[in-house]
Amino acid sequence: MLGYILLIILFAPFLGAIGLIFIPNRQALQVRLVAALSAGICFVAAWIMFFAFDPVKGGYQFVQRYEWSKELGIAFYLGVDGVGVPLVLASAILLFAGIFISWHIKDRTKEFYIFLLILAAATIGVFMSLDLFFLYFFYEMSVIPMYLLLGVWGSHTKGYLAMTDPEGLKQRDSVGFIFNFASNSKEYAAMKLTLFLSAGAVVALMGILLIYKLSGLNTFDIVALKQQAHFEGPVGTLIWLLIFFGFASIAPIWPLHSWSPVGHAAAPAATSMLHAGVLMKLGHFSIIRICYEIMPDLTRQLMPIAAVLCIFSIIYGGLVAFYAKDTKYVIGYSSSSHMGYVFLGMAALDYISLSGAVLYMFAHALATGMLFAMAGWVYDQTHTRHIPDLGGLINRMPFVSGCFIVACMASIGMPGTVNFIAEVMILVGAWHKYPFQVFVAVVGIVLTMGYLFRMMRGLFYGPMDEHYAHAHDAVSMVDRFPLLLMIACSIGFFFFPFHFYEVVRAGVDPLIARITEVVPIAQNSGQLSAVSGQLAEGVQKALH
């Protein structure tokens, strides 16, 4: 049973999506229940995987391998290590929460859930793939549902209405419309996102194909490539750069970020959650999986690029968020700013900082998921995201505003949320190598706090506008559950980080040891590992 856990996690949403095809759209409740069921299976299985992962053993676990094409060296090869586990878990949590967040979508409910499930499953697929071919396959697969989710269920950002004059409408069908970059339509956002990500994917694909061609091993198998392939010289550098920038565009690193805030702003809430929560981490994850694992030496030489660019991400994103007036733009730019922290943690090539970066990806997924979920709620209730128009909503929605405060606290890394641990680990670990960047990052924390609190004040405090007297709070359990779930995870892992920490360290330690050739400090008397290992053993036994 446990051996197949990854297959269950991966295929539960896929099968759910297939199942949904056979349910007519008018039975909306059934559609939602089937979606919730498949996401629920995925969710439960992801938790089981998380607890059953044995950090003492380390390495790739729950491995499944099916040959697909011997001639081309492609295998359907799944497995997770300490880096993949938290991200799979985050995807499952956000998918499950997202199903409930989108509970009230009435327009083509079935299709929406189908695409949402495919999106999540594809993302999870990337985090599990140990084969370059399937990693790329799932990666591309995640982009397509994004396009549809944005284009069909998205919302126009402010300014779009101004261009729906007869002439503007005429433009909508022309080629010119797609490239009309002054517009604020959801179609534009969808197109931009897809083009950006596809372009990045093509670049990365070149890198992947070069690895395949030049390794001389005739395989896409990451484990085999890691053990036997060796890349160096100008060609190796080229490959590394192709892979890095190809995947960094989804991460998104400055200056390849401009698709992301627009995409976030236009997307429906659950999509933004998955998108900012886990989709962006595909970039970091793929860089770790490919660059760090297969090309450790080049990573050591070239990762300073990320250390330079991450400052721009942090400060630039933060400042633009400070200026933005659309709630989702603020959160979107804050996400792209926060991804700079992950790059900083990765670039420092330190045990603590890379563990922090992995933890941060998880923590950020929850925090930003909460923020987008609630921004979506506020938008549904008020039909505006323009901060100056809003205010005093705490009177109408005390629960949502309470959760919003928690989410903001998480986002700025307040103690009490797992983000704090992650942030401190990144910065503590990166200090010895990049003190200047750490300094900038600390300034970035102040900025984050500034713009998030401005937004919070603008939305919830002050006198209430009459317009919003009809706005509703999240009252029913369906509405509250996803928010509470994410908050519980964010706070829970702050108080009980040990298993999580051990799992991450199990993935990070061998990576860093290989790259830096610094021996990790021996695990502290193995006390914790023992606890964690026992936990894993217990879960495994219970399932047998």
Add this chain to the structure above:
Amino acid sequence: MYDWLIIAIPVFPLVAVLLNGLLGSRYSHDIAGRIACSSVGLSFAAALVVFADQLQTGGVREVIAYRWIFGGDLNINLAFLIDPLSCIMLLVVTGVGFLIHLYSVGYMHGEEGFTRFFTYMNLFMVSMLLLVMGNNYVVLFIGWEGVGLCSYLLIGYYYDKVSAAKAATKAFVVNRIGDAGFLLAIFLVFYNFGTLDYTQVFAHAGQLSPKMATAIALCLLVGAIGKSAQLPLYTWLPDAMEGPTPVSALIHAATMVTAGVYMIARNHTIYDLSPAAMTTVAVVGGTTALFAATIGLVQTDIKRVLAYSTVSQLGYMFLGCGIGAYTAAIFHLMTHAFFKALLFLSAGSVIHALGGEQDIRKMGGLSKKIPWTHAVFLIGTLAIAGIFPLAGFWSKDEIMAHAFVHHHYVLYGMAAIGALLTSFYMFRLTYLTFYGRPRMDHHRAEHVHESPMIMIGPLVVLAGLSVIGGFPGVPPEDGWFHHFLHPSVAAGAAEAHGVGLGLVVGLMGVATVIALAGWGVAHYLYSARPEAADQLAARAPAVYTTLLNKYYVDELYDRLFVEPTKKLGQAWDWFDRTIIDGLVRGVGEMTEGGAWLSTWIEKHVIYAGLNVIGYANHLTARAWRKLQSGMVHHYAAIIVAGLFILVHLVVVWWTTGLSGFGVALK
């Protein structure tokens, strides 16, 4: 044996937070208030036991409450350190906190958000206790952030007031600027020591290079400045008065704002290594003490006067730390907690009596109507002004004397002038509030009433403490307090000993004269000749307006930091939209151009070509049509021919692989 008791100290209020926070809506306000108060009361009782134990056994006790992150190179525990310093802080926090909680039950009576208020207050107690009890920087930081959060929530308690929401945000953001410095200090400490536990860090502090020690000390100082509202980050504290008055008393006077002083005292080992950092601390403290006092002179809001007074008094504590008089600084921290909590709470009682009026120009003549409040406020004023033998006299004098004895004459001068101003503005406040002719409107005057017993009770206790709170520190430099605290903050040579009795008494005399002088001037201006104050203000309008507008510092910061940040954000937003998107658009337009070109080619080359092909096809078809003869033997012949070709192809592939066709798959 006492380990569990130590752990229980912060757990009591935590339980109350969970109870009131999760179930508070199910039971009445009374029960919520009782839970909140008794939890803090229990903490206080536990703190007393721990203190008694500390008195008997002495030494340092470390208790690991919870192993948090451990493994490899990173070990962080939720662990507590009990030594004389944390004992004093514990008693102050839980004791004063308990009294303020009791008072709040009366003050907040009937408020809609009563339970929410007490949940936040208890959460504050938890954080503050973590802050003072932690045995490492992370726990300190967790508490540090926690109190900031609660301060934010409580300042913004009246959330539909725009000013409250703004003040709350400002407080949190300014605090966070300080916290950034604190975080950097933590990174520096970890970088240098590989651990964040106090005991280990301080044990190895000697290895630090002077530069590194200065860097750490200054980063810590930035954090302390933010939290303790010192120059230049003090602007949030006066605005924080938007919160309910008990909050101002607990958080913005007695406990949270003193966290910076506590932190510096706790890290004195590092500060002692760096004379430069010490001097900075002293200068920041001295300047703030004087600067804030001048603003306090002309403010007209009763709570704002007290807020500037708090900033100024915290300046004295920083000054004390900066000149190495840590004991005196902590001593002043303690007495200040007593009399400033007293002043704020009795100010709250005044506001309560007047139905929310805070402007002292609309008060006056209250001494008869609210005698209890008047009496305790007067005691508070005497204590803060430094009138012998109340608490403030001993502690403030000790800091000043220490400055004088160690030849910091400029700092001494600043502190002395500050003391004169303090005495003046406090008596000004008293005169304007309680004496003279009532200046409120008739309707208000009729409804003035004394506060209920639950509010007066804590006030009387605090008044008692303000009177006797200074005696543990008598005689100066050699009292019980000094001996008790000595193991924690023994600052080596910096601590003064053997100062001549004459000098001590002389300095006390000077301090008393200063305090009385301030009182005298206030009496003259606000009681004997009430019109003189306005004349004075009219004579120097520029000075008066500048002071009234708090030196325009808020406006300055807005211009210097807030606006440029927005502008930069705007500029980069523009950059994003034009340059980066422009590049993308360029690609897009190129693509579009390409699309146009392709379309043209499509139309004029390919279609045209295809048409030609099509026509040719048409012609061929006409010829080939003859193949469709309908005769079976024609078809059979074609099938055989086709098979023949196919078999050939298969055979070639079989024998040579695809290379037979010149195709290489590998």
